[in-house]
Amino acid sequence: MKRFPLILLLLILAGAATMYLCGKPKPPAEPTRLTYQAIPDKFAAEFSGENAFKHVKAIVDLGPRPPASEGYEKTLQYLEKDFAANGWTTVRQKFTRSTPKGPIDFTNLLARHKSGEADWAKSTPVIIGGHLDSKKMDFEFVGANDGGSSTGVILEMARVLSADPASAAKVEFVLFDGEEALLHTITPTDGLYGSKHYAREMTKRHNWPAFGIVLDLVGDDDREFLYNPETPASFAVAVEAAARESGMTKLRRSPSAILDDHVPLQEAGLPCLHIIGDFMNMPYWHEPGDTMEVIDADALKKTGRTTLRFLAAVAQ
Numbered sequence: 290m291k292r293f294p295l296i297l298l299l300l301i302l303a304g305a306a307t308m309y310l311c312g313k314p315k316p317p318a319e320p321t322r323l324t325y326q327a328i329p330d331k332f333a334a335e336f337s338g339e340n341a342f343k344h345v346k347a348i349v350d351l352g353p354r355p356p357a358s359e360g361y362e363k364t365l366q367y368l369e370k371d372f373a374a375n376g377w378t379t380v381r382q383k384f385t386r387s388t389p390k391g392p393i394d395f396t397n398l399l400a401r402h403k404s405g406e407a408d409w410a411k412s413t414p415v416i417i418g419g420h421l422d423s424k425k426m427d428f429e430f431v432g433a434n435d436g437g438s439s440t441g442v443i444l445e446m447a448r449v450l451s452a453d454p455a456s457a458a459k460v461e462f463v464l465f466d467g468e469e470a471l472l473h474t475i476t477p478t479d480g481l482y483g484s485k486h487y488a489r490e491m492t493k494r495h496n497w498p499a500f501g502i503v504l505d506l507v508g509d510d511d512r513e514f515l516y517n518p519e520t521p522a523s524f525a526v527a528v529e530a531a532a533r534e535s536g537m538t539k540l541r542r543s544p545s546a547i548l549d550d551h552v553p554l555q556e557a558g559l560p561c562l563h564i565i566g567d568f569m570n571m572p573y574w575h576e577p578g579d580t581m582e583v584i585d586a587d588a589l590k591k592t593g594r595t596t597l598r599f600l601a602a603v604a605q
């Protein structure tokens with residue numbers, strides 16, 4: 290992901306809106322948005338940081354997982370097995386994109402509980418996502434925090450929610466491929482491949498989710514956590530209350546906009562909450578040191594519980 294001034298993000302969004310209003314490209318019909326009714330907050334206390342930690346370690350042990358690699362395939366299989374064990378059905382969303390390193394076959398992984406909407410042309414009220422890929426480097430890069438941590442939190446949330454089919458039915462989990470740029474950093478044409486594809490496909494559905502949540506770099510308890518400054522005001526209120534209740538004392542509004550997987554969703558018209566560790570102050574970010582050494586089960590627990598409590602608080 291990449292930081293840039295909020296004003297720049299607003300200009301990009303304004304530009305997109307202007308193109309819309311000028312009638313080019315053809316504006317889509319106003320989508321039907323699902324309404325969201327709160328998931329009870331009693332599930333938050335069931336979220337185990339230790340369980341999430343074990344998932345992160347298992348994923349890291351599979352080795353680097355850049356797009357279309359053997360490690361990525363093994364990680365997909367690990368997730369599919371764990372989701373299935375908790376009653377979730379998964380779908381691989383495959384697509385090919387040209388990149389600065391040539392065409393690459395990408396795979397997003399989508400999961401819904403068996404109690405939920407079975408028709409993938411329709412949505413669930415909420416999507417919760419994070420990226421699965423690790424950045425391809427010329428050294429061994431396993432991305433324990435960068436891609437691993439949010440994935441572990443998602444698997445543990447899936448386990449917790451599966452205890453209540455009515456709540457699980459409201460959520461779709463998405464593991465995005467190709468968040469990382471093939472070149473140095475994310476630009477408008479390099480990186481966020483999976484979330485851009487997912488957002489485009491989502492807009493073709495018969496109805497849309499009410500909102501989305503995207504997590505990234507959430508395993509380091511020594512750094513601050515940031516949420517997106519452009520999130521709706523009611524989301525900011527809800528996440529701050531949820532963080533307080535979950536002991537996530539280091540969460541604050543980001544002073545600048547961050548380019549990550551929530552941005553293509555927001556540009557498609559889906560309001561989002563984005564929670565990310567302060568990567569600019571992680572000396573190991575995109576370096577060989579992003580290993581299990583930097584992962585703290587407590588940070589994973591606070592993130593999981595804050596996210597679950599947000600789901601309870603946001604509808605009130």
Ligand SMILES: [Zn+2]
Binds near residue numbers: 290424435469575
């Ligand atoms: Zn990264």
